Amino acid sequence: MSMGLFALVVFIAILGLGGGASACSDGTCKLLDNCSTDSDCEAGLYCGSCVVGFKGSRCIRLTTSNPFSLVVLHEENYVQHVLIDTSRRRTGSILLKRRTEEAEPIQDDTNQAILLNNSLPYNKYGFLTTHNSYAIDGEPSHTGVPRITFTNQEDTITQQLNNGARALMLDTYDFEGDVWLCHSRGGQCFDVTAFGPANDTMQEIEAFLAANPSEIVTLILEDYVNAPNGLTKVFNESGLSKYWFPLSKMPKNGEDWPLVSDMVAANERLLVFTSKASKEQTEGIAYQWNYMVENQYGDGGMKQGQCTNRGESAPLNDRTKSLVLVNYFGSIPNKWLSCQYNSDDLLNMLRTCYTAADSRWANFAAVDYYKRSEGGGAFQAVDTLNGKLLCGCDDIHACMPGSTSGACSP
Numbered sequence: 001m002s003m004g005l006f007a008l009v010v011f012i013a014i015l016g017l018g019g020g021a022s023a024c025s026d027g028t029c030k031l032l033d034n035c036s037t038d039s040d041c042e043a044g045l046y047c048g049s050c051v052v053g054f055k056g057s058r059c060i061r062l063t064t065s066n067p068f069s070l071v072v073l074h075e076e077n078y079v080q081h082v083l084i085d086t087s088r089r090r091t092g093s094i095l096l097k098r099r100t101e102e103a104e105p106i107q108d109d110t111n112q113a114i115l116l117n118n119s120l121p122y123n124k125y126g127f128l129t130t131h132n133s134y135a136i137d138g139e140p141s142h143t144g145v146p147r148i149t150f151t152n153q154e155d156t157i158t159q160q161l162n163n164g165a166r167a168l169m170l171d172t173y174d175f176e177g178d179v180w181l182c183h184s185r186g187g188q189c190f191d192v193t194a195f196g197p198a199n200d201t202m203q204e205i206e207a208f209l210a211a212n213p214s215e216i217v218t219l220i221l222e223d224y225v226n227a228p229n230g231l232t233k234v235f236n237e238s239g240l241s242k243y244w245f246p247l248s249k250m251p252k253n254g255e256d257w258p259l260v261s262d263m264v265a266a267n268e269r270l271l272v273f274t275s276k277a278s279k280e281q282t283e284g285i286a287y288q289w290n291y292m293v294e295n296q297y298g299d300g301g302m303k304q305g306q307c308t309n310r311g312e313s314a315p316l317n318d319r320t321k322s323l324v325l326v327n328y329f330g331s332i333p334n335k336w337l338s339c340q341y342n343s344d345d346l347l348n349m350l351r352t353c354y355t356a357a358d359s360r361w362a363n364f365a366a367v368d369y370y371k372r373s374e375g376g377g378a379f380q381a382v383d384t385l386n387g388k389l390l391c392g393c394d395d396i397h398a399c400m401p402g403s404t405s406g407a408c409s410p
């Protein structure tokens, strides 16, 4: 190669690098920085795209901040407010107080984490909720017949839970002499609408609860199971019954729920709601509409400035139900628009529903393709809900220790 050609090649290579590659890599890319692979991005982010929101690929959020893990770190020279995510990674920290040299000697161990207040009632938290959590891209056919139905998610149940989803919406049907998860119509599951036996999904949830002894998972069932004790059998066989939160402890008239720390201590960390009223009597499974209000789902729930209850639910402002669920997804799942739906649109609807629900922030924000966003997406929306619920701030990261309202860090 001649020197001239060599120089040209080097020049083009430099141009190529300058034009295409990102300024950051290897875990240094921050929120909305350009990226080419997930590993370019900081912890808690992944490299995603959103054609309707931004060009190319950028680091966007991958996890919620765990509201049960608000801690204050006492380190050698300062006191810090630290947030850790469900994988125990730090997602943010705020310096509260620098210890002065004249200060009393430190009695506590350095790096000691002190919990702020993780013992609020269950209904004082916001939970990321995946709609049709089981309708996952690439799920192989379990019937031998190719499926002809929509998907609403892209990750496995285990990934959803690991990324911070804490409520799963599942459609349960009688099928093949067992309980299956199907995306069907008319209350009947078919070979072409069946996703898989419910026990597989329940076992993934069991494994998550076993591995994460401080976490609480809520299941919201669109329930078409008529087989007597059909669901109970699945919960028994999958090992989930041991985490059962009993009906007797559920508030019947809009009172606060038990404290999450008590639920964790009692290992009553699985809440199940069914859409079949009779199952409260027959199987001790909570009838959803006795405890929760919910807005319209699908396109009807996406009209800006409107938040009305779905048919089965009491009006949003009925305070005899202490839980509030906000749906925000189209009638037909749309992978490309979901990143927009899950961003400002979702936050706006949460605000609209706050007003409709008599000044109550949602406990559940239900979305399709939960990871898609223009940056913060449903994860940021849940951080906002928890900020509002825990301390009246716009973001859980802004809550100051001891504050219940007003005192927000910038």
Ligand SMILES: *[C@@H]1O[C@H](CO)[C@@H](O)[C@H](O)[C@H]1NC(C)=O
Binding pocket: 021, 022, 023, 034, 055, 056, 057
């Ligand atoms: C990021 O990527 C977009 C689209 O690929 C590009 O237009 C922009 O210049 C890049 N920004 C930086 C800072 O590299």
Ligand SMILES: *[C@@H]1O[C@H](CO)[C@@H](O)[C@H](O)[C@H]1NC(C)=O
Binding pocket: 116, 117, 118, 119, 120, 121
């Ligand atoms: C946390 O909040 C709950 C509910 O308001 C309250 O009962 C409890 O005493 C608080 N705990 C601490 C340590 O402040």
Ligand SMILES: *[C@@H]1O[C@H](CO)[C@@H](O)[C@H](O)[C@H]1NC(C)=O
Binding pocket: 176, 178, 197, 199, 200, 237
């Ligand atoms: C789960 O259900 C399927 C279908 O009914 C069955 O073949 C399988 O044995 C079940 N697995 C367990 C662990 O119960």
Ligand SMILES: *[C@@H]1O[C@H](CO)[C@@H](O)[C@H](O)[C@H]1NC(C)=O
Binding pocket: 229, 232, 233, 236, 241
């Ligand atoms: C579920 O387990 C409980 C407790 O072991 C048992 O009493 C009940 O009969 C079981 N029900 C079914 C349907 O398997």
